[in-house]
Amino acid sequence: MSALLEVRGLRKSYGALAVTDGVDLDAVPGEIHALIGPNGAGKTTLISLIAGEVRPDGGTIRLAGTDVTHLPVHRRAQAGLARSFQITSVVPGFSARENVALALQGASGPSFRLLPMPGAERRRGEEAKALLARVGLADRAERPAAVLSHGEKRALELAMALALKPRLLLLDEPMAGTGPDEGRAMVDLIARLKADCAILLVEHDMDAVFRLADRVSVLVAGRVIASGAPEEVRADPAVRAAYLGDEA
Amino acid sequence: MRAAALTLAVLAALALVPLGADNYTLSLVARAMIFALAAMSLDFILGGAGLVSFGHAALMGIGAYGVGILMEEGTRDALVAFPVAMAAAGLFALLTGAICLKTRGVYFIMITLAFGQMAFFVTQSLSAYGGDDGLTLAARSTIAGQRWLKSPLTFHYVTLGLLAAATGLCALFLASPFGRVLKASKENERRVRALGIDPYPYRLVAYGLAGAFAGLSGALLANLTEFVSPAFLSWHRSAEIIVMVVAGGMAASALRAGGMGRLGGAILGAVGVILVEESLSNFTEHWRILFGPLLVLLVLAGGWRGRRA
Numbered sequence: 331m332s333a334l335l336e337v338r339g340l341r342k343s344y345g346a347l348a349v350t351d352g353v354d355l356d357a358v359p360g361e362i363h364a365l366i367g368p369n370g371a372g373k374t375t376l377i378s379l380i381a382g383e384v385r386p387d388g389g390t391i392r393l394a395g396t397d398v399t400h401l402p403v404h405r406r407a408q409a410g411l412a413r414s415f416q417i418t419s420v421v422p423g424f425s426a427r428e429n430v431a432l433a434l435q436g437a438s439g440p441s442f443r444l445l446p447m448p449g450a451e452r453r454r455g456e457e458a459k460a461l462l463a464r465v466g467l468a469d470r471a472e473r474p475a476a477v478l479s480h481g482e483k484r485a486l487e488l489a490m491a492l493a494l495k496p497r498l499l500l501l502d503e504p505m506a507g508t509g510p511d512e513g514r515a516m517v518d519l520i521a522r523l524k525a526d527c528a529i530l531l532v533e534h535d536m537d538a539v540f541r542l543a544d545r546v547s548v549l550v551a552g553r554v555i556a557s558g559a560p561e562e563v564r565a566d567p568a569v570r571a572a573y574l575g576d577e578a
Numbered sequence: 579m580r581a582a583a584l585t586l587a588v589l590a591a592l593a594l595v596p597l598g599a600d601n602y603t604l605s606l607v608a609r610a611m612i613f614a615l616a617a618m619s620l621d622f623i624l625g626g627a628g629l630v631s632f633g634h635a636a637l638m639g640i641g642a643y644g645v646g647i648l649m650e651e652g653t654r655d656a657l658v659a660f661p662v663a664m665a666a667a668g669l670f671a672l673l674t675g676a677i678c679l680k681t682r683g684v685y686f687i688m689i690t691l692a693f694g695q696m697a698f699f700v701t702q703s704l705s706a707y708g709g710d711d712g713l714t715l716a717a718r719s720t721i722a723g724q725r726w727l728k729s730p731l732t733f734h735y736v737t738l739g740l741l742a743a744a745t746g747l748c749a750l751f752l753a754s755p756f757g758r759v760l761k762a763s764k765e766n767e768r769r770v771r772a773l774g775i776d777p778y779p780y781r782l783v784a785y786g787l788a789g790a791f792a793g794l795s796g797a798l799l800a801n802l803t804e805f806v807s808p809a810f811l812s813w814h815r816s817a818e819i820i821v822m823v824v825a826g827g828m829a830a831s832a833l834r835a836g837g838m839g840r841l842g843g844a845i846l847g848a849v850g851v852i853l854v855e856e857s858l859s860n861f862t863e864h865w866r867i868l869f870g871p872l873l874v875l876l877v878l879a880g881g882w883r884g885r886r887a
Contacts, residue, residue, distance in 0.1 A: 381772065407774030419769045421762045432762050435755050436773030442783060446754045454755075494774060 332395075334359050334528040335380070335498050340389035342379060349375045350386070351552035357498055357528040362520070364531045364539045364560075367549035368572070373532045374416055376549065377502050380530070381413050382406045394497060407436065410497035412490075414504055416532075418483040422476035426467055426486050429475050430458035433493035461489045466515060481512030488519065498528045505535040517541060540564070548572070581836025581843075585749075588845050589742050596734055604730040605802065606856055607849075611737045612798045614848035615744055617822040618841050619791035622748045624823055625839025626757065627784050628764030632687045633674070633694030634819045637789045639811030640667040641796025643701060646713045646806040656719035656727070656797075663797035664790040670697070671789025672782065679781050691813055698811040712807025719801055727801055737798055744791050745841050751787065752839070760784055761839070822847040825873055828880025837884060 333356035342350040349372040357363045367373055378384040380391060382403040391399045398406050420429050431454050435441065462471050465485040470478060475486060484504055491499055504520065505513050517538050523529065524544075533539050539546065540560050547557040548569050556566045563569055595607050616638050623629040644663030653659060674693040681689055707713045718727040726732045751757050763770045763777035770777055800806045809815075826847015827838030836843055854872065858865035 383768075402776070403771040404774050404776040407772055413772055415769075415772075419766060419772070421765045421769060423765050424758075424762065428758065431755075432758055432770070432775075433773045435759065436770075436775045440775070440779065441755055442779070444751045444754055444756050444783075444787075446750060451755070490773065 333357060334394055335530065336390075336392040337380065338390050338392075340376070340379060340391065341387045342375060342384060343387055348552050350379060352389070353549070353552070353554055355530075355547060355554065355557075357530045359497070359528045360524060361544040362524050362529045362531055362542050363545045363547065364533060364543035365547050365549055366533065366536075366539055371549040372552040373549055374502065377413070377416075377500055377530075377532060381411065381500060407494065408439070410494075411500065412492070412494040412496035412498070413500035414484070414487040414491055414502055416502040416506065418480070418487055420475040420483055420486055420490070422474070424475055425472050426462055426475055426478065426482075426489075427455060427458045427471040429486055430461050430489050430493050431455065433490035434458060437494045458489075458493070461493055462486075464492065465489045465519060479512075481508040481516070484508060484512070484516065485519070488516075488523075492523070496527050498530065499523065501529060501531045501533075503532055503534060505533055505538050513538065580834060581830065581840040582749075584830055584833065584835035585745060585840075585842030585845065588842060588849065589738070589745075592738050592741075592849070593735075596731055601730045604734050606852070608730070608734055608737050608802050609799075610849040610852035611734075611741050612795050612802060613819065613822060613852055614845040615737075615741045615795035615798070616792050617819050617826065617844040617848040618741070618745050618748065619788040619795070620819050621823045621827070621838060621841055621844035622752070622791070623781075623784050623788045624820070625827060625837070625841075625844070626748075626752050626764070627760040627781055629679075629781060629785065630687050630820070631678075631690045631785070631788075632813065632816050632820070633690035633697075634788075634792055635813065635815035636694035636697040636811045637667045637671055637792035638796035638799065638815070638819075639701065639806070639808075640670050640697060641793030642800035642806040642810050643704075643707070643713075643796075644793065645719060645797045645800040646715055647707055649715050649717075649719070650707060650713065654717070654720050655723065656721045656801075659719055660794060660797045664793045667793025667796065668786045668790030671792075672786040675782050675785035675789075679778060679785065691816070694811065694813055694816055698808055698813070701808040701811055708807070710808065712805055712809070715800060715804040715806070718804060719797075733802070740794060740798065741845070744794065745845065748787075748791070749841055751784070752841075756780060756783070764839075818851070819848075821873070822851045825851060825876055828877050828884075830880075831884035832876070832879040832882075834883065837880070 335357035337355040340350050340353045365373055379386050393409050434454050434457055459471055462468055465488050467485055504516055520542055543560050546560050546563040547554050550572045556563050556569045620634045641663035644666045645659045648659045678686055678689045702710050759775055759780045823844045826843040829846055830843030831837035858868050
């Protein structure tokens with residue numbers, strides 16, 4: 331299967347510091363590709379480059395064969411790229427259902443109908459509730475997002491990403507800050523999602539990474555120092571030295 | 579719920595004013611309702627979409643000049659003049675908004691102020707229409723040839739009707755999927771972009787609509803005073819309208835009846851500011867010395883109750 335996301339020779343520097351230094355990376359439909367690396371390795375910058383929030387100094391990003399290197403964030407989202415943020419990002423004043431409804435609006439393209447359309451809005455509400463049920467938030471639909479627990483906000487972000495029916499899902503540390511139960515539920519959920527789209531996962535929780543990932547790439551100081559099946563990467567001496575230490 | 583109740587209560591109170599009011603009071607309340615319309619249209623973009631526009635008086639003034647210039651040229655009927663005033667102000671908002679909305683925060687405030695000042699100086703240089711001295715209207719606009727606006731009572735209800743209709747429309751806009759994008763972009767623009775939505779065109783349409791309603795308020799103001807002048811477009815007046823929106827929003831949140839962006843507060847704020855200004859200025863010409871502390875108390879009360887809500 332050909333890659334849905336193809337990153338080639340991607341470079342980004344802040345002053346003299348090369349945060350992304352010639353990165354090649356692929357994501358394939360039906361696969362979870364995990365990106366790991368120590369703090370400061372440039373994982374979040376790489377995600378921001380792929381999502382379009384940061385402009386690269388060089389290299390290309392292709393999504394489903396189309397060069398998106400110079401497209402703005404919303405155009406990449408329209409092309410099938412959805413993401414969660416390292417620091418959860420929802421609309422705090424909206425209910426969970428309205429957050430997902432907003433995402434569904436994003437999926438259906440720009441609309442400037444100024445007056446409420448009860449029929450369309452009801453359908454959108456039903457669809458939003460179905461998505462919330464899928465991430466385990468069925469009974470939280472009418473709660474303001476601001477009062478949801480951290481793990482619930484994480485799940486809400488995922489529901490919003492799913493509403494876009496993405497071809498590529500970027501997950502930036504979805505396990506961070508969740509409790510053990512919420513973390514397990516999140517792992518199960520992500521495992522089920524990979525049937526529908528390609529997933530690029532940045533995660534610190536090594537148990538989760540090795541349970542989920544079909545492929546692991548290790549980023550150190552802006553470079554991919556190893557990439558392959560989880561077992562190979564785990565056994566790679568360079569990786570052990572740079573990152574996993576004696577823990578693995 | 580309580581936000582809608584507040585709006586209806588204020589509009590109902592305004593509807594009852596003519597029962598016990600002389601012509602002077604009626605004209606004062608008409609002025610309050612006209613500024614309520616302007617403040618409501620500003621709240622639509624300020625509270626609703628987070629756009630702090632500092633050029634709202636210019637939009638109002640363009641509407642007023644629209645009526646004045648048309649009358650000077652022989653078109654007296656409101657059925658023509660009011661839509662033209664709305665279109666002119668709406669178009670000005672769209673054209674300037676296309677540039678202003680590329681900026682954020684304090685830059686947006688400054689650039690809307692700059693465009694407002696440009697419109698101010700253009701009206702000053704309109705020597706054919708009074709220039710610096712302003713333009714006195716021959717009479718109030720007619721409606722389908724009838725001189726209904728001449729009577730303070732019909733003027734009151736026409737103004738109230740337009741205020742209610744415009745508020746209803748703006749409330750519907752905010753409740754629509756379109757309004758959802760506006761509100762979400764105000765709270766978390768980055769998230770909205772990541773969902774594939776570019777907030778820019780939504781904000782531009784909202785800005786144009788707010789301009790049209792501000793233009794309508796200007797058309798009414800020109801009729802009330804039977805006079806238009808560059809002072810209508812001054813930046814002081816833009817600041818006053820912002821004060822109305824903020825004070826009203828704070829009062830509404832102190833009453834636990836919404837806040838900014840719920841429109842009712844802006845109407846309450848405009849009516850309150852005009853009436854308080856009137857009664858305080860009867861005591862002393864330095865009425866702002868009393869008005870300032872009142873405003874501070876209101877903001878503290880709104881902030882305190884709003885946080886606890």
